[in-house]
Amino acid sequence: MSIHPVRSNCAHPHPCGIDTRIAVMKRSRLTRGLSEEQMVSLASGLDAWSWREGDPLLLAGEEADGSYMIASGRARITRDTIDGRELTLDIAAPGDIVGPVSTEPTPAVDSAWAMETTCALFIPATALAEVVSTYPEFALEILQMQQERLRQAREREVGQTVHPVQQRVAAVLENLAEKIGQRLSDGSVLLQVRLRRQDIAGMAGTTVESTSRVMSKMKKDGVIDSGREWVSILDSDALSDLAAGE
Template sequence: MLGLSPLTRDLPELQRDQLSKKLTSYSWAADELIFRAGDIPAGAYLLVAGRVRLTHDTAEGQELTVQIACPGDVLGSLHTHPVETNETATALETVCALFIPASHLESLIAEYPGLAIALVRLQQENLASTRADEIALTTRTVAQRVAGALLQLDRKMGVDVQDGARLLQVKLRRSDIAGLAGTTVESASRTMARFKNEGLVESGREWVKILDRQALESI
């Protein structure tokens, strides 16, 4: 996984082997809490196996899904000192992650310069993604944002099934789609119903299959 993660994949194999010996592995069962918004963990986690739901509570008390993390993603903030988390992370299935202590990050960067470059690149990508999401909220329709969320999930966790369809291999609630699309659960449900009637997707309780990716891309 260190060879696949954008944080460590550009390091030479020998350096990845050395780095792996300095990290501690942790695991959680399905539905187990990894950390809660407001916690101050002593570092960040590099997800190795399983998927994690990251949520943020709104001022109205609603739980908003902001990301479904997959192997290779980083959970928490990559800082050289412990900082408060903005999201709550919950395991969707059995999860394993490597812990990167904040207190060791500075020395790790000094020892592995490629890690510093990867950190800068990761921060740039996160800023660009955040900016794109902000623009989408004001310029795109709900249907466009829901289609975009489904395509993003497909790129991260879609698998080929029969007749060219793609199954999103994760437990996916309507509230997850709503959060990722920046809309309400009601609006997301109506849009998904429309997509289903038009033959673009199939869906059931906590699962979604994309039938017509090209149509979603056109939207």
């Protein structure tokens, strides 16, 4: 995504009540193991920020002195390749953590872009360090989250070499359905995000052309329906079978 090289701080302070903060923390894997008293103690000291659609929450290479817990909205997580292409690695939804999960300032590996008006709680690395020292169980959650990110990266690399495109695309759609899907009255599951073909291609580790061919076949077979920047799952069982390689 192209931006002006001289970037001003595009984040804006955002009012976010304690009830909303606690609700988000209960949803987040990083903090849901804390007691409500612990959550209140942590949440009351965090700043909330908001971004407009297209604004960067953080850019790869910049030193991040903390991480963001998405409270509302969606963020596209991207990485630039050596040949200048931008790959979408994930879609962050409420409760997800964006940026390095570290107790000290760390360079960001990936960029994050607001896909719509987005609000997030900023967790400074110093605050994270204090929480870890006060609540040792929190350190285990950080370690497990870091391991999960490494596992997902390895699976993405392995999948690109051993799994066919259809299976990888189906797995991406199934994962998004679990994270941001809304079940409608007709039984279908609408992915509640403006989803580009290149986003799906990036997460599946394939080309936009291959992704379009696979999704056209899924649509023809009645597994999904789709249009410009939207996807709906019509047959979740069939999609699961495709994701499993069956």
